[in-house]
Amino acid sequence: MNEDRQPVIILAEPQLGENIGAAARAMLNFGLTELRIAAPRDGWPNPAAQPLAAGAFEAGVKVTAFDSVEAACADLGYLVAATARPRGMEKPVTNAAGAVGWLHEAMAAKRVGVVFGNEAQGLSNDHVALCDAIVTYPVNKAFASLNLSQAVIVFAHAWGEAAGQEGRFEGTEAGVGEPASRDELIGMFEHFEAELERAGYFYPPDKTPLMTRNLRNAFIRGQWTSQEVRTFRGAVKALAIGRGKARILRED
């Protein structure tokens, strides 16, 4: 598998070898193969990791240990912090599917990673500060603490949903299946909304912000590809000009 086409998974100061092994298994279940462990409490290698890895190390997960989170992230150009807690930081926040989109977008230019905190404290503020964005899960606030390997598999599954069974985005070269960039999505929204405005759709005008937000949210959830954005823009264009054209054709 081509590791440059995948995010690195970084475990920040993990405590239990069992969780490292279970995280490796979870990664490989969805085709992710590069695991970095930063300052593991019990050192590395750690025999406690083996049983829960269920063969993942032998089957393809490469593990590298580092002295610190900073060292583990040194060569990565875009990092997402997995954390449940809002910290009043000025960072973009998204859900698992959204993080996959952002990582894939960034991956075109640099290596990327996702950082998970440890069993006792999660990620420290200093480690979150190293990251470009935050991924958070819609956890039950009354019982919010996920097992570390469970947090990893939720991300890995979202990666697999978008990237396919080998953990890679298929057809990236041809541009088919490539997630739309935020620019492309915004371009599509603005095009759609401009045509709706012209068609007199937004009424009463004070509801326009709410209506556009609801439409944008519905589209964003689908994690559209560039091709799908182009297809939909073609459809909007056809609808906006098509009625007249269809009438002209009929009158021919």
Next chain:
Amino acid sequence: MNEDRQPVIILAEPQLGENIGAAARAMLNFGLTELRIAAPRDGWPNPAAQPLAAGAFEAGVKVTAFDSVEAACADLGYLVAATARPRGMEKPVTNAAGAVGWLHEAMAAKRVGVVFGNEAQGLSNDHVALCDAIVTYPVNKAFASLNLSQAVIVFAHAWGEAAGQEGRFEGTEAGVGEPASRDELIGMFEHFEAELERAGYFYPPDKTPLMTRNLRNAFIRGQWTSQEVRTFRGAVKALAIGRGKARILRED
């Protein structure tokens, strides 16, 4: 939490108490509270479940043991089987987000559940046959076996993404946030495609099936609500008739 507004999680013949405990923790992380264990190998209660549950039993997960999978499912009107293996059965297959939509739709009329197989064999054909639909994850075929509790949290997370932090769909009574039914989605597609056809969008005609399939796939992935379907149909209607109307308004 209102259990009638959630799916039951059924573990079919689970082996390890540890996995039962970890599954309970995973469920409660996303607000799910009803766990049924069918013919657990080591009986129930099982002290091995306690440490990995991390307090989930005390905090709200209710566990009931049954003698068989059939007994555990007897009062449930709609069941989804979690299984990676295609078995040539005539059952609808979906991903985690899709299963949440189908369960929520069915939940309006009956109690629903998701059935997970055991650590050694997964679900038997007989147990899959009890179910109405199959949920499958896009696993790496070379390393396809998920830990049982990991399989549960992938579903639970998808449930939480759609249902919100208490594991319930908010505002169901008001119809806001309710997932669109398949009928509503098909109605929306047919409306959209009819207008595109009228606008001369489908060209050349032999590409129409591919173009409509691509558009439908893009929309389906977003798991739209009924409200969003209505909003989008309003937008299509406005675009289809709006140009002429806008011109008339300007000429006034």
